[in-house]
Each structure stands twice: as structure tokens, then as C-alpha cells.
Amino acid sequence: MSAPMVDVRSVHKSFGALEVLKGVDLQVRAGEVTVVLGPSGSGKSTLLRTINHLEKVDQGWISVDGALVGYRRSGDKLYELREREILKQRTRIGFVFQNFNLFPHLTVLENIVEAPVSALKRPRKEATEAARGLLDRVGLADKAGAYPKQLSGGQQQRVAIARALALEPRLLLFDEPTSALDPELVGEVLDVIKDLAHQGTTMIVVTHEIGFAREVADTVVFMDDGRVVEQGSPGDVLDAPRHERTRAFLSKVL
Amino acid sequence: MSSHTLTEVAAPGDPRDAEPPRIVPRRRFGQWTAAGLVLVLLGLAVNSVARNEAFRWDVVGDYFTSAAVLRGLGLTLWLTALVMALGFALGALLAAGRLSANPVLRGVSWGYVWLFRSMPILVQLLFWFNIGALYPTLFGVKTVNLLGPVTVAIIGLTLHEAAYAAEVVRGGILSVDRGQVEAAQALGLSRWRRWWRIVLPQAMRSIVPPAGNMLIGTLKGTSIVSVIAVQDLLYSVQLVYHRTYQVIPLLMVATVWYVIVTSVLSVGQYYVERHYGRGSELAR
Ligand SMILES: Nc1ncnc2c1ncn2[C@@H]1O[C@H](COP(=O)(O)OP(=O)(O)OP(=O)(O)O)[C@@H](O)[C@H]1O
Ligand SMILES: [Mg+2]
Numbered sequence: 001m002s003a004p005m006v007d008v009r010s011v012h013k014s015f016g017a018l019e020v021l022k023g024v025d026l027q028v029r030a031g032e033v034t035v036v037l038g039p040s041g042s043g044k045s046t047l048l049r050t051i052n053h054l055e056k057v058d059q060g061w062i063s064v065d066g067a068l069v070g071y072r073r074s075g076d077k078l079y080e081l082r083e084r085e086i087l088k089q090r091t092r093i094g095f096v097f098q099n100f101n102l103f104p105h106l107t108v109l110e111n112i113v114e115a116p117v118s119a120l121k122r123p124r125k126e127a128t129e130a131a132r133g134l135l136d137r138v139g140l141a142d143k144a145g146a147y148p149k150q151l152s153g154g155q156q157q158r159v160a161i162a163r164a165l166a167l168e169p170r171l172l173l174f175d176e177p178t179s180a181l182d183p184e185l186v187g188e189v190l191d192v193i194k195d196l197a198h199q200g201t202t203m204i205v206v207t208h209e210i211g212f213a214r215e216v217a218d219t220v221v222f223m224d225d226g227r228v229v230e231q232g233s234p235g236d237v238l239d240a241p242r243h244e245r246t247r248a249f250l251s252k253v254l
Numbered sequence: 255m256s257s258h259t260l261t262e263v264a265a266p267g268d269p270r271d272a273e274p275p276r277i278v279p280r281r282r283f284g285q286w287t288a289a290g291l292v293l294v295l296l297g298l299a300v301n302s303v304a305r306n307e308a309f310r311w312d313v314v315g316d317y318f319t320s321a322a323v324l325r326g327l328g329l330t331l332w333l334t335a336l337v338m339a340l341g342f343a344l345g346a347l348l349a350a351g352r353l354s355a356n357p358v359l360r361g362v363s364w365g366y367v368w369l370f371r372s373m374p375i376l377v378q379l380l381f382w383f384n385i386g387a388l389y390p391t392l393f394g395v396k397t398v399n400l401l402g403p404v405t406v407a408i409i410g411l412t413l414h415e416a417a418y419a420a421e422v423v424r425g426g427i428l429s430v431d432r433g434q435v436e437a438a439q440a441l442g443l444s445r446w447r448r449w450w451r452i453v454l455p456q457a458m459r460s461i462v463p464p465a466g467n468m469l470i471g472t473l474k475g476t477s478i479v480s481v482i483a484v485q486d487l488l489y490s491v492q493l494v495y496h497r498t499y500q501v502i503p504l505l506m507v508a509t510v511w512y513v514i515v516t517s518v519l520s521v522g523q524y525y526v527e528r529h530y531g532r533g534s535e536l537a538r
């Protein structure tokens with residue numbers, strides 16, 4: 001087996017006295033979709049945020065595409081990278097937030113073009129063309145000039161996905177991408193994510209959509225209380241969970 | 255349509271109606287009476303001001319565009335602009351210090367705002383004006399030669415302005431959702447770019463209204479420098495009326511100029527607000 005695209009090794013993270021990640025291990029292979037499930041407060045968001053160094057880990061390490069995230073190893077020590085190097089790493093990891101976090105003062109097109117132009121130094125014209133292509137791909141070709149507030153939640157989240165894709169990331173992280181949406185808008189966003197999955201994009205998706213997990217995931221990971229309790233194929237984890245806590249959680253959400 | 259027509263129609267929204275019944279708003283006699291009363295009082299006041307010989311509008315006209323008054327107006331305008339610019343530049347630094355992770359910077363910024371908001375501006379101006387008593391020489395030069403009245407006015411007003419500007423800028427930055435910075439970080443935008451392209455334009459929406467207020471306050475507040483004999487608009491008209499004893503007409507000259515400049519600034523503020531309101535529901 002080749003080296004995993006994402007390698008998380010015994011990661012610990014505390015906020016003050018509260019230990020949120022208590023030694024998490026997780027491997028994701030290139031081209032695979034991993035769905036992370038777990039009760040509220042179990043540390044799913046925190047784990048996702050450590051993968052692009054929005055949170056620093058206290059112990060353990062994470063590598064993406066063969067490079068340590070946020071640190072440089074020298075001997076038996078890990079030295080935190082400089083801001084510029086961390087920013088460069090982040091351009092290879094797309095992040096989609098629960099509440100979209102589009103820039104409200106910029107148009108849809110400006111939202112998408114911003115990072116390629118300012119972080120990757122792409123020519124604006126080229127980036128604009130690529131952005132229009134991405135908008136077409138998420139079904140919003142006619143919304144290029146709109147401001148985020150003029151769009152529905154589902155449309156905003158699709159723009160946010162296009163914005164993440166504009167950096168051509170090696171890995172996409174989704175933190176509950178449909179939780180802030182009205183039920184009738186969930187489908188349009190999941191369809192876009194499914195589409196990406198079928199094209200072989202490596203993704204880690206935190207979600208409560210069990211149907212989506214069953215249909216799209218290669219691996220389902222169940223987290224509870226800062227640990228990975230169980231992982232495996234959707235069939236194993238969702239239909240024949242081995243741990244009591246997984247069973248208890250699934251009985252509540254299904 | 256009078257009210258008895260409505261009773262003739264069988265029921266509101268009767269399906270046999272050719273047209274739905276017309277809506278007649280309630281008459282608001284109280285409002286009309288109040289408005290009329292206020293207009294009458296206003297008319298009386300305007301009439302008395304215009305007709306009262308003591309206002310001497312002819313004298314107002316004579317001095318309104320006199321060289322001395324215009325020179326004073328000029329000083330008031332550039333002093334206001336300079337103090338606003340320097341005050342907000344220093345205020346932005348103080349706000350950044352206050353929001354930084356460094357406890358020393360946070361403490362110093364807080365202390366500055368505390369001190370300069372506590373001190374009356376008049377006391378501060380007099381203090382700087384008499385600083386020579388504390389430090390007779392500065393950098394080998396006599397302090398009184400180094401710090402003329404205009405320099406003292408600039409320093410005093412700027413230090414005062416910066417304390418307020420710091421709070422206005424800090425409030426603006428805090429009003430920007432934390433998720434905005436995170437999204438920008440996740441996209442790999444540099445610190446400078448995050449600040450300049452993402453945070454500041456959004457912060458401006460809540461900075462502009464109080465800053466507009468401060469600008470107008472500063473315009474009139476600069477008149478305080480007349481106590482240290484800086485020849486601003488107010489001091490210039492005072493010099494005239496000390497000579498001619500036409501106190502009221504000359505105060506009117508200054509007042510009308512302050513009103514004109516304030517009006518222009520208010521119009522400007524409207525357009526600046528509209529610019530930074532782009533993308534927000536309220537502005538469209
Ligand atoms: N910045 C922070 N400071 C302090 N505590 C935090 C911070 N971020 C998260 N926490 C705490 O860490 C714990 C795990 O949070 P996390 O957001 O990772 O949970 P989650 O599994 O994503 O939950 P949810 O399903 O509700 O999103 C929670 O108890 C939360 O209150
Ligand atoms: Mg979460």
C-alpha cells in the first residue's frame with residue numbers, strides 16, 4: 001500500500017483544561033472519501049481544523065501528501081513553520097465551513113478569484129476564466145456578479161465549494177457542509193460533493209447525513225469523546241457496528 | 255367612498271363584488287395639528303431672526319468672505335484633516351495593540367486610551383503649551399521655539415483624537431465575524447491581505463458612521479485652539495469683533511461657515527457609507 005494522503009498520528013489537543021482530542025489516529029488514501037460521524041462535542045471539527053493547522057496540535061503529528069502539516073522535523077524535534085510556509089501548505093488543502101464564510105463584500109466571482117490571484121499569484125484573467133468554469137460546474141454560472149447575501153444557503157455553500165476548488169487542492173475538508181441549510185437545500189449541495197467524489201477527489205467529510213455516508217464513503221469513522229472509536233466500510237460501521245457507543249449514536253440519528 | 259357605501263355591500267370580500275372594497279386610511283387629525291403648530295413656531299423663529307436688526311446681516315455679509323475669515327477657515331480645515339488623519343493612524347495602531355496577543359502591547363494600548371480619554375482636551379492643550387516649564391530644552395533647542403501654538407494644537411488634538419479613534423477602529427474590527435479571518439487563512443491569504451482585503455473593508459461599515467461623527471466633532475472641536483491663540487475660524491472672527499464690537503454678527507459668520515462645512519461632510523459620509531455597504535442587505 002502506498003503512503004496515505006492524510007496521516008494523523010496520535011494527535012492530542014486541549015483547550016485549557018479540556019482535552020478535546022485524546023490521541024487520534026487516522027489514515028486516508030488518495031482518491032478516497034472518508035466520512036466522520038460522532039456526537040456533538042466529540043472533537044470532529046477540531047480534528048478537521050488541525051489538518052490544515054487552523055488549530056495547533058499539542059502532541060502527535062499530521063502529514064498531508066507526504067509533508068508534515070505546520071512543522072518541520074529536525075532530529076527528534078518538530079519546529080513550527082513560519083506563517084508563509086503554513087499559508088502555502090493551506091493552499092493545497094481546501095476547507096468548506098458549516099456556515100460558508102463567504103466574503104460578503106465581494107461578489108461571487110471575486111470570492112472565488114481572490115485566493116488564486118493573491119495566494120498563488122495567478123494572472124487575474126486566467127483565474128477569472130477558471131472561476132467561471134467552476135461556477136458552471138456547481139450550477140451557478142449565472143450568479144457570478146451577485147453578492148453572497150443575494151443567494152440562498154444552498155447556493156452560498158456551492159460557491160464556497162467552488163472557492164475551495166479554485167486552488168486545485170489535493171485534499172478537501174468539509175465541516176458539516178449541510179447543517180446550516182434548510183432541508184430542501186441539502187440535496188443540491190450533497191450532489192456537488194458526490195460529483196467531486198466520483199471524480200476521485202480525496203475528501204474528509206464531517207456530516208450527520210447517514211444516507212450520504214452510505215452512498216459515497218469509502219471509509220466511515222466514528223468518533224466519540226476525542227477518540228476514533230471505530231472505522232471501516234460503510235456496511236461494517238453503519239450496519240454492523242461493533243462498539244456499544246457507535247450503536248447508541250446510530251440508533252439516535254437513523 | 256363614504257362609510258355607508260361599505261355597509262351597503264353585503265360583507266367584506268363578498269364574491270359578488272365586481273371590485274374588492276377600497277381601503278380608506280384612518281384620518282390622523284392629531285398629527286396634522288402637531289405638524290401645523292410646529293411649522294408656525296418655526297416660521298415665527300425664522301422671521302424674528304431675519305428681521306431682528308441686531309443680527310446685522312449686512313455686517314455678516316461684509317465679513318463672510320473677508321481675507322481674515324477665509325484664512326481662519328483654511329486653518330480650521332487643514333487642522334481638522336491633519337488631526338483626523340494622524341489621529342486615526344495612531345488609533346489604528348492602538349486598536350491593533352489592544353487586539354494583539356502580546357500582553358504588554360494590550361496593556362499599553364489600554365492605558366493610553368484610559369489616560370487620554372480621562373483628560374479634558376483644554377487641560378491637555380494648556381499642558382503642552384506650558385511644557386517648557388517641565389522641559390526647558392528639547393533636543394538642545396529651547397522648547398518654546400520648538401513647540402509653537404500650531405504644533406501644540408496638532409499634538410494635543412491628535413493625541414486626544416487617537417484615544418477615541420482607537421475605540422472606534424477596535425469596535426469595527428470586532429464587528430467582523432471571526433469566520434471571515436479563518437476562511438481567509440484556510441485559503442492561504444497572507445496576514446496583510448487578510449487585513450487589507452477582508453477585515454478592513456468589512457470593519458469600515460461600522461467605523462464610518464462614528465468616524466463621520468468624530469470628523470464633524472473635530473471640525474468644531476478645533477475651535478478650542480483659540481485659547482492658545484491659534485488663528486482658526488473662531489479666533490479670526492474674535493480678532494475682528496474685539497476691534498469692532500460687532501460680536502453677534504461675527505459669531506454668525508463663523509457659525510454659518512461651520513454649518514456649511516458640516517453639511518458638505520454629511521453628504522460625503524452618505525456616499526462613503528454606501529460604498530462600504532456593498533453586499534449588505536441594508537444598503538441596497
Ligand atoms: N476554540 C475553542 N476554545 C475552547 N473550547 C473549544 C474550542 N473549540 C472547540 N472547543 C470545545 O472542544 C470540544 C469539541 O469541539 P468540536 O467543535 O471539535 O466538536 P464537534 O465534534 O465538531 O461537535 P459538533 O457536532 O457540535 O460540531 C467542545 O467541547 C468544544 O466546546
Ligand atoms: Mg463541529
